[in-house]
Amino acid sequence: MRNAGTLERRAVAAALLRDPGDLLVVTGLGAPSYDAAAAGDRPLNFYLWGAMGGAAMVGLGLALAQPDRRVLVLTGDGEMLMGMGSLATIAAAGAANLAIAVLDNARFGETGSQHSHTELTTDLAAVAAACGWSATATAQDMQQVEALRPRLRREALFAVIRISPAELPRYLPPRDGAYLNDRFRRALGIRVE
């Protein structure tokens, strides 16, 4: 039991996403999508309901396409574990405007709270550092979460936030991908043909 997270996930998401401005947000499937929606649904949130392991790479493609804007990927430990190679890809690509925050409950919460690798042996922040991320952090209390908030909007930061494995009522964002895609691009002012 190396992971003893106690933070309440909705409070963490609300803190990280407070006053989002024009922050571009990509969320990994499962509870992080619910958490971001509960913090306030907005057109510049792009929620993944599938494509497990892809959240960080969606963030990279977006960050490369919009170099003058900040991109935040909010995902969970299971989703990040499936896309662990993308930590190497993103570090190699060197996108200065992309940050990742992992809500780490050390569980596969969506499927019955089976223990994940972060409960057993894996430290995702150390993985990111080994992949070449120069800024990594781990937060275990709300003061540390508050300190992460500005950094996630300024640095190419990979942050792990230890949250409680308690399951909360689902807060479901829209799940029509075509709608999410269309409203995101319109909000960015991209001409939609």
Place this chain on the structure above:
Amino acid sequence: MSQSAWQAQVYAELKQAHISQVSYVPDAGHAPLIEAAQADPAMRAVVLTTEEEGIALAAGAWLGGQRAVLLMQSSGVGNCINMLSLPANCRMPFLALVTMRGEWAEFNPWQVPMGAATPAVLTAVGVHVRRADRPDEAAEVVAASAALAFDSAVSVAVLFSQRLIGAKVFAK
């Protein structure tokens, strides 16, 4: 037509289609395209650890107003299948150029199962599959496939046949 000549034409069609992100898992058959992308200041070349990363990258690029292409070999197609639900659900374009292995004078038997399954599994998950067998048609097939993908917002894979690429020679 030489190898480098038709691949230069293919690269020109990617530029013509306003593609600005090229992701790849290296393949000898794609080497000229990868080198062209790396040398082009208007193109972003992104090396991947596994092919499905390129599908997610392309989705992010599209959300941000750019177009991407994924370069891979047929052995990587199997890695991509679930991630292809991303462009399908989001009605986003997706374009991949796939060099074929396991179908023409293949020396390595480990390439054969995925090579043989490639058109069927791509079709099964909803990707439109096109194929270039001759150097003089490759650029045209890529241009038409890019137009199909980006104008009609569907996923398209162009298979470059192993006969076109040239079977890999293993020194014995």
